[in-house]
Amino acid sequence: MDEFAMGSSTENSAYGPTGNPWDLTRIPGGSGGGSSAALASYEAPLALGTDTGGSIRQPAAVTGTVGVKPTYGGVSRYGMVAFSSSLDQGGPCARTVLDAALLHEAIAGHDPLDSTSIDAPVPPVVEAARNGSVAGMRVGVVKQFAGEGYQAGVVQRFNESVALLKELGAEIVELDCPSFDLGLSAYYLIAPSECSSNLARFDAMRYGLRVGDDGTKSAEDVTALTREAGFGDEVKRRVMLGTYALSSGYYDAYYGSAQKVRTLITRDFEKAFEQVDVIVSPTTPTTAFPIGERADDPMAMYLADLCTIPTNLAGNAAMSLPCGLAPEDGLPVGLQIIAPAMKDDRLYKVGAAVEAAFVEKWGHPLLEEAPSL
Numbered sequence: 001m002d003e004f005a006m007g008s009s010t011e012n013s014a015y016g017p018t019g020n021p022w023d024l025t026r027i028p029g030g031s032g033g034g035s036s037a038a039l040a041s042y043e044a045p046l047a048l049g050t051d052t053g054g055s056i057r058q059p060a061a062v063t064g065t066v067g068v069k070p071t072y073g074g075v076s077r078y079g080m081v082a083f084s085s086s087l088d089q090g091g092p093c094a095r096t097v098l099d100a101a102l103l104h105e106a107i108a109g110h111d112p113l114d115s116t117s118i119d120a121p122v123p124p125v126v127e128a129a130r131n132g133s134v135a136g137m138r139v140g141v142v143k144q145f146a147g148e149g150y151q152a153g154v155v156q157r158f159n160e161s162v163a164l165l166k167e168l169g170a171e172i173v174e175l176d177c178p179s180f181d182l183g184l185s186a187y188y189l190i191a192p193s194e195c196s197s198n199l200a201r202f203d204a205m206r207y208g209l210r211v212g213d214d215g216t217k218s219a220e221d222v223t224a225l226t227r228e229a230g231f232g233d234e235v236k237r238r239v240m241l242g243t244y245a246l247s248s249g250y251y252d253a254y255y256g257s258a259q260k261v262r263t264l265i266t267r268d269f270e271k272a273f274e275q276v277d278v279i280v281s282p283t284t285p286t287t288a289f290p291i292g293e294r295a296d297d298p299m300a301m302y303l304a305d306l307c308t309i310p311t312n313l314a315g316n317a318a319m320s321l322p323c324g325l326a327p328e329d330g331l332p333v334g335l336q337i338i339a340p341a342m343k344d345d346r347l348y349k350v351g352a353a354v355e356a357a358f359v360e361k362w363g364h365p366l367l368e369e370a371p372s373l
């Protein structure tokens with residue numbers, strides 16, 4: 001995985017990147033690329049991830065697996081390392097919608113040890129996954145989740161999925177969510193700000209690594225040497241960015257503005273869910289890119305989460321599931337389904353219907369002809 005869950009490719013790992021089982025020269029997504037690669041290569045039937053901006057869904061999309069970000073507070077974070085506390089959410093990763101539901105049900109529910117944990121019954125995710133259907137459902141397509149920067153084959157498979165939903169009895173509604181365009185910018189102020197606070201606890205005194213403690217150095221020097229050695233470039237970049245954004249005189253201009261954008265995005269979702277039951281989009285703008293292609297270009301790397309971030313900012317639930325292979329490179333494309341908070345069961349109801357239709361059509365959810373296994 002990427003260090004401290006910061007990344008979209010596993011290239012920020014101190015141990016080196018993970019290969020995508022579909023093509024080992026390409027990224028398996030991130031930060032949870034290890035989880036998705038282990039599933040796609042049949043090394044494990046189930047895996048866990050945390051999704052702060054897309055780290056469960058984007059790896060699922062680029063490896064042809066299923067990943068769910070539950071409603072914020074739906075699964076306890078007790079014992080997890082905190083990255084950005086107002087966004088972090090643990091959730092299930094699996095190869096099928098039903099497997100994801102079974103894992104979701106096992107890990108979800110109220111936990112008094114996590115103060116953000118929701119004290120309410122777990123949505124009926126397994127029942128929904130066993131009874132997939134979209135008949136009579138209103139499905140929204142957001143016009144902001146398209147356009148420049150989207151790979152043609154991804155758009156093609158997405159459009160085919162929308163046509164399939166219609167065939168299966170859903171009503172398709174076009175939606176306008178203008179604030180979604182600001183999601184990435186708001187996220188890259190909020191997440192670094194919160195991580196600069198959360199990672200302050202790695203001070204060489206209380207946790208893990210301690211470097212240079214030879215009896216001659218001050219505590220400050222040992223802390224500085226430890227952080228220099230123990231944090232990678234991306235983590236340092238975010239801690240510096242976040243510290244700057246939170247500093248007095250800049251707080252309102254940066255963190256404060258980002259929080260206002262967050263409110264606007266939440267309102268866009270509220271308005272949308274007055275008109276539809278779920279929203280669909282591509283999970284990622286492109287298929288798995290080659291390892292190394294974006295490693296030195298943080299802005300290009302950040303774009304991988306363009307479609308997943310709004311859900312984290314608003315705190316509702318979303319799933320990514322396979323919707324075929326992009327014709328130009330033969331790599332998996334992810335379909336994202338988004339539901340209102342605490343309506344996680346809708347993800348599974350729609351996801352199971354789509355998955356069953358793909359299996360019937362292709363013999364396998366990803367391949368246009370049955371695999372030769």
Ligand code: GLN
Pocket residue numbers: 005006007008030031050051052053054055056083191305
């Ligand atoms: N790729 C995003 C980031 O780098 C999301 C990470 C995540 O969800 N943990 O922050």
